[in-house]
Amino acid sequence: MTGRALDLSIADISEAYAGPIGALWELLMGEEIHVGGAGETDRLAALAGVKAGDHLLDICSALGGPARHLAAGYGCRVIGVDATAAMVREAERRTEKAGLVDRVSFRLGNALDLPFRGSTFDIVWGQDAWCYVTDRERLISEAGRVAKPGGILAFTDWVETGRMTDGEREALLSFMLFPTLETPGRYDALLARHGWEVTGYENLDQEFALALGRYRELVTGDLRAMIIEQIGQEMYTVALQGIAGWEQAAHEGKVGRGRWIARKAGP
Numbered sequence: 001m002t003g004r005a006l007d008l009s010i011a012d013i014s015e016a017y018a019g020p021i022g023a024l025w026e027l028l029m030g031e032e033i034h035v036g037g038a039g040e041t042d043r044l045a046a047l048a049g050v051k052a053g054d055h056l057l058d059i060c061s062a063l064g065g066p067a068r069h070l071a072a073g074y075g076c077r078v079i080g081v082d083a084t085a086a087m088v089r090e091a092e093r094r095t096e097k098a099g100l101v102d103r104v105s106f107r108l109g110n111a112l113d114l115p116f117r118g119s120t121f122d123i124v125w126g127q128d129a130w131c132y133v134t135d136r137e138r139l140i141s142e143a144g145r146v147a148k149p150g151g152i153l154a155f156t157d158w159v160e161t162g163r164m165t166d167g168e169r170e171a172l173l174s175f176m177l178f179p180t181l182e183t184p185g186r187y188d189a190l191l192a193r194h195g196w197e198v199t200g201y202e203n204l205d206q207e208f209a210l211a212l213g214r215y216r217e218l219v220t221g222d223l224r225a226m227i228i229e230q231i232g233q234e235m236y237t238v239a240l241q242g243i244a245g246w247e248q249a250a251h252e253g254k255v256g257r258g259r260w261i262a263r264k265a266g267p
């Protein structure tokens, strides 16, 4: 962790995701709520070596878009875990509609106390969501507990990449409701401490800055009227300022995004 943590609990994050924040991010990103959409999921799947028959856990699965994409495209089984009941219900509804209930399911649960036995999953997965988790030491430890020996950890996340004042950091974290941000180096250290060998890392800072610019353009352009209708004028202004602030910080090299692949020791 860099700087002071925001005083946020899982209840604050779930309340936001059950309301207008969840709706806003789906409008901007689609039902795969991460930068890069389905193409990013395919990239991560290729690096993780996802294949038919794999048992994959998506930690912070939200609407389940990636889970359905992976099961339909790669023939794996996916369980998503998310702490927001409204997200889990909606993920289940969409999965039933997509006819994928035999391979995709969801559990209401906390990433800090995963409701699964040890050594269960071939692949533990996360996309642009672990920045919301209030104790990443515990999260990475839990991911290691539920992965099989030799299992793969595959994730992307938003990270702090450069110097900023406490005030700048607080503004960025408050808008996104992130308790803290890791740096890439701190993630590497966390992974090593919990028995994960990092086999691949990609710095995605440049495409992150461009993506934030696209979100800002959508907010002020094509989606403006729809966003105001769904979240109101006041929230619209907050959202625009927040996204523009992140875009500027990304262009200044203060925040970015990374993609990690790691392997748990074992056969």
Ligand SMILES: C[S@@+](CC[C@H](N)C(=O)[O-])C[C@H]1O[C@@H](n2cnc3c(N)ncnc32)[C@H](O)[C@@H]1O
Residues within 6 Å of the ligand: 010, 013, 014, 017, 031, 032, 033, 034, 059, 060, 061, 062, 063, 064, 065, 066, 081, 082, 083, 084, 087, 109, 110, 111, 112, 126, 127, 128, 129, 132, 133, 134
């Ligand atoms: C950005 S969305 C995740 C997007 C999803 N990974 C995707 O690619 O579609 C963040 C999600 O994290 C969930 N979340 C945050 N903290 C959590 C925790 N400690 N345990 C489980 N879920 C959590 C929220 O409920 C929310 O649905």
